[in-house]
Amino acid sequence: MSAFAELFQQLREISKTSQTGLFSNNPDYGSSKAIDGLNNYNIDACKCCSVTADANPPISWWHIDLKRKYIAYGLEIFGREKINEGNNNQIQNAKIYASNSSMEDSIDTGYLLFDVPTIDVTTHFIKHLQRPVIGQYFIVRINNTLLALCEIIVYGKGNCNVGSFGLSCTSKCHCEDKMSCHPWTGYCQTPGCMPGWKVPSCDKECTAGKFGRDCSRTCSNNCLHGVDQCSKISGKCQSGCVAGFKGHNCSTPCETGRFGVNCTSYCSIHCFKGIEQCNKSSGICKAGCEAGYMGNNCSTVCPDGQYGRDCTGNCSESKNGKAACNKATGYCMDGCNPGFTGPKCSRVSC
Known part of the structure; x- marks a missing residue:
């Protein structure tokens, strides 16, 4: 026809x-x-x-x-x-x-x-x-x-159906209001192209990194696997967000206490100076760990014999061995071995 x-x-x-x-x-x-x-x-x-x-x-x-x-x-x-x-x-x-x-x-x-x-x-x-x-x-x-x-x-x-144009009705219109499609050229009059299509003829998709009506909006750089994953219609990041961001188009940073891809991971509560110091991309505690913990995200308890911030202190002469050393303070909880005194059993007694 x-x-x-x-x-x-x-x-x-x-x-x-x-x-x-x-x-x-x-x-x-x-x-x-x-x-x-x-x-x-x-x-x-x-x-x-x-x-x-x-x-x-x-x-x-x-x-x-x-x-x-x-x-x-x-x-x-x-x-x-x-x-x-x-x-x-x-x-x-x-x-x-x-x-x-x-x-x-x-x-x-x-x-x-x-x-x-x-x-x-x-x-x-x-x-x-x-x-x-x-x-x-x-x-x-x-x-x-x-x-x-x-x-x-x-x-x-x-005589083409609404949404098509051309001599044999084989070309498809992409007008926001399909009734405005010129039946010969396919050009869209007011209000313009459907989201995801370029003016003036609305016959080409938005280039990578652009989306929306008349391709006038810019995709977020926070789409997982790049802007190619950005929907040319809505701007939605179809494969999710890079670490540290969330939301429809990955433009919202993770809230305090969350990190990672799509903000699905929880920050450690043992970051020095609080979870505000948690990197929203990696979960690393930027200021280090509070006393008694170690590791990038401060989720690891100090091993026996070590204590303090990032477990950098070495326990002294605890009566019942280094396991009885408080991993936060280094205090010897069961007293000291003979010849030593002080909270950490670090001083030689007379």
Whole structure:
């Protein structure tokens, strides 16, 4: 199914066509042949082309009145097959106009839609209009020769399902409001692209590191495995957060007392000066450990015979061995061996 209504072909029963004369007065070349739906280049074989009078008037033209205004988005034109160089002149340099004036006035006051270029290989042309044109009357005119027009198609309002566009409805729109998708180009009018797609045509995804409507927002650098894991629609870090961050888009630092990937680990309560000293990425206690504990995250109790901050003190002559040494203070809890005194049994007695 075409993406657009073929206006002339669908409206041929109610529209009115005309042209300057009739080639050889042969009804096989009448003006209605240009909208009969037969896209054939061979005039003699198909009897499906409009051909104007065989004289050489200053102007030859073909005209159609659609009886009311329609929006045109593009057009397609078929000239006769290229049999010899002389036939080129029967479509080459013709001009196609749209107008809302009367049939007579539109010949001179219409809006130029397309200027047929110099013929090289083909006499088949497709023109995508840069902006839609509203018209009731359409005319093809050429100077100093007859006009041979095998088919002219003007594409009107699209027949594609909402969310698609293009000649065969195979291209997908990504407009925030899909109803605003231009049926020919797919360009999105107000309010713009769906989140995750780039303006103006909304046919390309946001580049890595960008997301949201019109790709106007920047992804967090805290996505686990990089910005490639950032959703181009929502900015969500799909593989989670690097250590030290949490949240939908990993922009929120871990709260006090938590650390690690997605803030799922708990800080040690034995950080010197409190859990505020816990690194939110690694869990390391930045100021070291409180007395009685050691290790990066201060979760390891001092071994027997050691005490103090980060277990840097060595127990002295405790009565019942080094295991009886308080690992926080170094005090000998069961007294001292003979000959030693003091809380830590570190002084020689008299």
